[in-house]
Amino acid sequence: MAKIVTVSREFGSGGREVGKRLADELGFEYYDREIIEQVAKESQLDEGYVENVLNGNFSVSFPVTFGRTFIYTDVLQQNVTNLLVAEQKIIKSLAEQGKDMVIVGRSADVLLNKFNPLNIFVYADMDSKVKRCRERAPEEEHLTDKELIRKIKQVDSGRKRQRKLIADSEWGAKESYHLCLNTTGMNIKTLIPPLAEFVRCYFKY
Numbered sequence: 001m002a003k004i005v006t007v008s009r010e011f012g013s014g015g016r017e018v019g020k021r022l023a024d025e026l027g028f029e030y031y032d033r034e035i036i037e038q039v040a041k042e043s044q045l046d047e048g049y050v051e052n053v054l055n056g057n058f059s060v061s062f063p064v065t066f067g068r069t070f071i072y073t074d075v076l077q078q079n080v081t082n083l084l085v086a087e088q089k090i091i092k093s094l095a096e097q098g099k100d101m102v103i104v105g106r107s108a109d110v111l112l113n114k115f116n117p118l119n120i121f122v123y124a125d126m127d128s129k130v131k132r133c134r135e136r137a138p139e140e141e142h143l144t145d146k147e148l149i150r151k152i153k154q155v156d157s158g159r160k161r162q163r164k165l166i167a168d169s170e171w172g173a174k175e176s177y178h179l180c181l182n183t184t185g186m187n188i189k190t191l192i193p194p195l196a197e198f199v200r201c202y203f204k205y
Contacts, residue, residue: 003028003100003203004117006109008171011155012129014183015122016104021189023102025196031094032104039086053083054106055158084165105159109177110167118202120195121177124184126152178202 005022009015016032023030036054040047088111094101095112103112109119124132130148137143143151163171174180179198181191
């Protein structure tokens with residue numbers, strides 16, 4: 001059976017960097033935005049809209065038009081359902097290919113439970129998350145600290161909502177994961193070698 005590592009993360013905690021560096025260290029396949037891109041391609045919907053929905057922002061108000069009629073509630077709700085189903089199919093299909101992989105987000109720890117993945121949760125204190133978000137923000141983004149904190153909380157709330165649709169276990173609760181990694185004040189690059197060793201011990205190879 002393939003060795004699968006899932007990385008759930010708080011927004012701004014560096015979970016995506018952890019996942020990518022860990023995959024490189026282990027020589028595993030890496031999946032993150034590739035899943036969003038594939039869902040958008042198959043659904044023929046805007047990638048930004050797909051990303052918002054799959055991140056749990058189900059109330060995003062992208063209008064859908066038929067002729068001159070604007071239809072929101074029914075069509076958008078159906079889109080949410082269709083996109084979540086498409087995402088789940090793609091994630092399970094990737095796992096069934098039998099390749100060792102690291103997959104970031106997407107509630108993959110729940111969806112791939114039968115594959116016995118190693119599930120990691122990455123978190124940090126708010127000051128560290130704000131700092132990391134500022135370091136990686138596009139030049140045109142000029143949010144105040146208050147606005148950035150609100151954004152961080154909104155994204156994480158969306159991730160909690162998405163998980164509640166498919167699982168009883170709580171997003172971010174230590175009982176839901178094999179390892180919780182606090183990146184507060186840490187250089188993520190230095191965390192990867194011991195983390196990779198933990199993965200090797202878990203999979204006994």
